[in-house]
Amino acid sequence: MNAKIVAPRVGISACLLGHPVRFNGGHKKSSLCSDTLASHVEFVPVCPEVAIGLGTLQPERDVTAALAAYGRQVAGQLHDISGFILMQKSPSCGMERVKVYRSDGHTLPDGGSGVFARALIEARPELPVEEDGRLNDAVLRENFLTRVYAYAEWQRLRHDGLSRKAIVDFHSRYKYQLMANHPLQYQVLGRLVARLAEHSLESFAPQYFGQLMQALKQPATRGTHCNVLLHLSGYLKHALGPEDRREMRRLIDQYRAGIVPLVVPLTLLRHHLRHHPDRYLARQAYLQPHPETLSLRNGI
Known part of the structure; x- marks a missing residue:
């Protein structure tokens, strides 16, 4: 997506x-x-x-x-x-x-x-x-590649020219990935970006990116992944019928219990988003932080 x-x-x-x-x-x-x-x-x-x-x-x-x-x-x-x-x-x-x-x-x-x-x-x-x-280790492998692709995206952003809008858009795109990796730093970085206008780009950019990469270094857990999945599925609560909502919740609970890998609830969520598009969610790095063909979320 x-x-x-x-x-x-x-x-x-x-x-x-x-x-x-x-x-x-x-x-x-x-x-x-x-x-x-x-x-x-x-x-x-x-x-x-x-x-x-x-x-x-x-x-x-x-x-x-x-x-x-x-x-x-x-x-x-x-x-x-x-x-x-x-x-x-x-x-x-x-x-x-x-x-x-x-x-x-x-x-x-x-x-x-x-x-x-x-x-x-x-x-x-x-x-x-x-x-x-x-x-x-499947968790460490997925975490490393998530950070590699986030780093590469930031490099392209710097190459194209930093602006306050570009940083805000980048942070918005990584909102739910941050929530999965480090819920506390997700809040800290959100407050930091909210005060972006108070700083020069030259001083703000390296400070922000350094904190972002440090936060992403902490591997997400089943609990934090479930929290993000529930947040994302909440955007669809008015679009889905009762049966679809129950199925979504059932798969999230099965993932939490270790019965199915992360890719299972994610696939259903992305299926619903194709039928009920949301521009904000479509841009979220969390939904595809690395190439799908790597199958990194099949083992976590």
Whole structure:
């Protein structure tokens, strides 16, 4: 029901696409990334080790400063990417659980993050970043792709030229997605946008977008999804007959109980909206935050 979604550019650890850039000359090809996601995003492969001249099959040496510098460099140069997928547990690319050694040679109990990953995230805190292993979780995968496409849409908005009206329209479009991900921040951002006229666009835009992306980072729950579904179906209460309203409520309750996936009540809601169009609802990102062919809501 929304306009055609443009494929975003997403950075990725090159080994996940099958590039033989690992320390042992191998790779860690991810079928999810190379077979499924590659059809919907434009991947930009990056290998920090090769980029700083470490290469493969090389003896160990301290490259901490070089990897951190390259992370900051990538953050600046790849200004048009809308997300990044990192190789899990990699000393350079891992987000968490990476072996970090103390001065006495022992590892920290909970591990840490890779040098490149940490520098990238610090330089681009609003950028959606995930590890390949975590993307096997259906909820985290759907959340990550929702953030990637929201980021890409904001980038297009900035490219076309920011205006107060454009920001208000963007926020209106993401209203129910925010309600699903972070109900409290949904209210906070609503009040922030209501005072947009009091601020310059230059100061307001990064503040608003940073808070938006932080809010979207929190995965929606069955409870918050049900709350949004009830709000959306409320727009149809006068258009639908008693039987259709009961069926809609029954499927929402079944989703809440874990009997059916999110796609089931959503499909019925979208069916009713095709027969009873509502321009405001038709623009809601929540109804299709990412390409339908990814089937991301079939598993949550």
